[in-house]
Amino acid sequence: MTTIVLLAVTGLGLAALYFLAASGLTLVFGLADVLNLAHGLLVSVGAYTAWVTATSLGGSHPSTRDIAIAVVAGTAAGALVATVVEVTMIRPLYQRTFEQILVTVGLSLAGVALLQIVWGTQPLTFPKPAWTATVSTIAGMAVPNHSLILITAAAAVLIGLTLFLRHTRIGLIVRAGVQDREMVIALGVNVRTAFTVVFAIGGAAAALGGALGGIYFGAIDPSQGAALLIFAIGVVIIGGKGSITGTAVAATVVGLLQQFVNYYAAAGVGDLCVIALLAAVVLVRPQGLAGGKTA
Template identity: 55%
Template sequence: MSTIVLLLITGLGLGALYFLVASGLSLIYGLMGVLNFAHGSFLTLGAFAGWELARRLGGESWVTLIASLLLGMVVGAIVAAATEFLLIRRLYNRHIEQVLVTVGLALATVALFDGIWGTDPIYVTAPPWLSQTTEILGARVPNDRFLLIAAAVLVLLAIVAFLRFTRFGLVIRAGVENRSMVTALGIDVRKAFTVVFAIGGAAAGLGGVLASHYFGYVSPQLGGSLLIFAFIVTVIGGLGSLAGAAIASVAVAVLQQFANYFLGGTGDLMVVLLLAVVLLVRPTGILGKKA
């Protein structure tokens, strides 16, 4: 029982990370039809920014942790918005080329991070509470899981509120459904593009700092390794669906944990298998629209 609880909560924690990456991917894809390969770099940069701050302020303090989370968000948002504004926008409506530019950006930025911070993992320090455990139903659960889950829930609520209660949110929701009709109502939908990139970048940057605490280190490869699972999550959840991304994040991560424990470390393979099954049964994903 305690093992199952531990696996479940750890799965939720990992799922939270996947969601922080996948939410942005899904929003960006839903509105713009762009698959953003540079999303992992937003995450990595957020993680490094958080680490640089913690290094200077002393990683054990809670104030530092919160400041580094905020900094990760801001850095992610700014870099993502700049990416959209400087690169993606020039290729308006040319989706393949937009994807290619993000591929180039991902390759170039990871190499740049290698050059700046080195290829070896850098270990992070955090408030001691995070590395302690809390007993739940007999399971000793590392506390960082709770931080991850809380952050992802907050991000989910914030994005939902933004989409529901703001003008930009209205434009984004409409644009996901029918972008050309939005422009035919006299709305410059490109402003919404920058906004979704910024939101996605903020979530990824936050996810980067959180990932560095979950894994215990930062490295230039951090974003890329999470990005692949986030892609899978996005496809399983249905491209463009935020709720689908949330459900699939949890499903994929929990499956991964259980398979790793009970089926001899086959978590990653089971995830690919799940993807194959979902595509066979329902090619548009759990909550995806018809293609």
């Protein structure tokens, strides 16, 4: 029983990381019809910004306050970079899908190369307070604190995005744009602002995942974001593009599936099961689990 609970919690921690990476991606894909293949770079931007901030403030043994500041800095950096990318690179290429793919792939490769030049190709140990490596007792079960941090952050982002989409003007424009972007434009609504806001939110969520992922994995490396992007895209497709709720459900399913299958079968088998699930969803329900519902 203890093993099952531990696998469930660590699987939910992994699912939370997938959700943070995929939540902004699904909104961008659903509203702007842009599959941002440089989105994984934003994860790395958050991770490395947090690492630099944490080591500058607290060295190899930062305090909880230092880590909190580092996570905020990483999140802000992701939002800033995403906004700049949307304004300077993506905005001129709306309705030009092939060029978007080329630009975002090129940006991703260039970003990884830049990180390797500055910080090297080897993983860097992520400094963190000692308590993040310990466990908390919940209902008599020992639960890793690093998983609880990710789960809490993902839950907060899910609630925040849901409230944003349902109760703000830009959020309503995003929801309407995901359902029928042409109609929203025909009504004279300026969707450009919504595009930029969605990119910024997506960049912030991805960077938050990168910063907290450093605590979860204990290390960061330049290709970590690109590797995470593969699963994030799978989560978006399984959940349904533009759907935050669908993304949350899909991330949970993928994270738990990976964790349990990799443990009870063999390492790597869980990844194959995720690919099989993705193929099944594409064949049976191509619109995803949520069927196009935004929130």
